[in-house]
Amino acid sequence: MAKKKPNIQVSVTSHVDRALRQLKKKIEREGVVRDMKRTVYFEPKTQKRRKRLVRAIKLNMMRMISQGLIK
Numbered sequence: 001m002a003k004k005k006p007n008i009q010v011s012v013t014s015h016v017d018r019a020l021r022q023l024k025k026k027i028e029r030e031g032v033v034r035d036m037k038r039t040v041y042f043e044p045k046t047q048k049r050r051k052r053l054v055r056a057i058k059l060n061m062m063r064m065i066s067q068g069l070i071k
Contacts, residue, residue, distance in 0.1 A: 008032075 008026045012019040027033060064070045 008023065008030060010019050010023045010026065061070070
């Protein structure tokens with residue numbers, strides 16, 4: 001069963017556009033859309049593992065580039 005995500009809240013004072021952008025960023029960071037897409041269609045375990053591995057490799061490369069280990 002999927003773990004339950006905390007409620008995402010954005011306070012709206014006067015700028016609705018700004019609040020909408022903040023909400024979209026928070027939803028993207030939490031991975032809500034990615035989780036919803038996963039539940040739409042069946043994905044085999046091997047494919048899930050491969051995606052997780054590719055994501056880990058990309059993150060590791062980005063970290064190494066930001067630390068100046070790779071150009």
